[in-house]
Amino acid sequence: MVGLVTSHQEAKRRADEHLREQGVRLRASGASRSARYGVWVVAYRDPAEPDAALDGGALVVTDEGGVHDMGSVPGALDDLMMALGRWPGAEPADVLGPPADGATVTDLAAWAESRR
Structure with a gap:
């Protein structure tokens, strides 16, 4: 059974694991809890260029441990949550x-x- 993601540190750890599996050098840089959906939204950056702005969205980590890519357009979190049936x-x-x-x-x- 997958343990629940209960802290921002655990959400970042899961996001880092997902990024490594994708073969990219990006790493989680912060996590915030969405009160509306009860998921962690995790930002990421390139540790080799910490001041560089990245185009793209964030990762969403559910309490069940799932990690999902989220776009950067307005309403992307709402769209992802609707697709996951979690509004x-x-x-x-x-x-x-x-x-x-x-x-x-x-x-x-x-x-x-x-x-x-």
Whole structure:
């Protein structure tokens, strides 16, 4: 079982591990907790050029230990959380799977509405 990510240090450690697995020399430089979504947003930088500005987003680390790339456009965190089924008030993503074969149009419409 994966341990929960409960601190910014653990979020940064998970982000660094993800960056190493991607084969890049970037490293986590800070983490902040999103109160709205309950995830860690982790910034990163190039340690060889600490003052250089990087184009790109951040990493999002969930309490379950998942690490996800996030873009830098406005609303990127909202978009990522919606894609993961983790917006405020949402049921867990695995509960909101698409209706089974043979579902009615009403079932499909209700599912689509729940994903908004």
